[in-house]
Amino acid sequence: MRYLPVSIDTKGKNFLVIGAGDTAYEKVLRLMDSDGKIYIIGEEIIPELKELQIDNPDRIFIKEQRINKSFVFFAYDYVIIATDDLELNDVLELRARKSGISYMRCDGEYGSTFLIGDYVTNGDITVALYNELNNPPVEQKIADDLQELIDSYNMDKFKILSVIRKT
Numbered sequence: 001m002r003y004l005p006v007s008i009d010t011k012g013k014n015f016l017v018i019g020a021g022d023t024a025y026e027k028v029l030r031l032m033d034s035d036g037k038i039y040i041i042g043e044e045i046i047p048e049l050k051e052l053q054i055d056n057p058d059r060i061f062i063k064e065q066r067i068n069k070s071f072v073f074f075a076y077d078y079v080i081i082a083t084d085d086l087e088l089n090d091v092l093e094l095r096a097r098k099s100g101i102s103y104m105r106c107d108g109e110y111g112s113t114f115l116i117g118d119y120v121t122n123g124d125i126t127v128a129l130y131n132e133l134n135n136p137p138v139e140q141k142i143a144d145d146l147q148e149l150i151d152s153y154n155m156d157k158f159k160i161l162s163v164i165r166k167t
Helices: 022-031 047-055 086-099 136-151 155-166
Strands: 014-018 037-042 060-064 078-081 102-105 118-122 125-129
Touching: 014 022, 022 037, 022 047, 022 078, 047 060, 078 086, 086 102, 118 136, 125 136
Parallel strands: 014 037, 014 078, 037 060, 078 102
Antiparallel strands: 118 125
């Protein structure tokens, strides 16, 4: 397994999403579950991203700008490359790698240093799902089954057991 499912502390972290279309929107929705700030830069911002920014002005920051091969980024903890230009993505990936910034390419695995996969959650329990098959319908079926399973747990009982364990 190349990518080990791990959890990262996102408190105080800055995420840069390069691109502002449907793929970027999908990743931003995932990032909304984090504690980090989300910076989105793209030429044409889809309305859904603008709405998210209006609803979350302290967390989402948008800059409408054309991204080209000379685009430079720094001072971000994580970069998500979500443009539809493969050559531009190659350049951005190389720049992230040389800068030592963790990055994810959304147009394929390539050399991404992290991936944001699917996950399901119930209260304080989150189950991550990484699918090397790259088969969204299969991943969705598994995620639905996992969600049903963890929804069946009595979370109040788990919380009581956690308090007992701590004492």
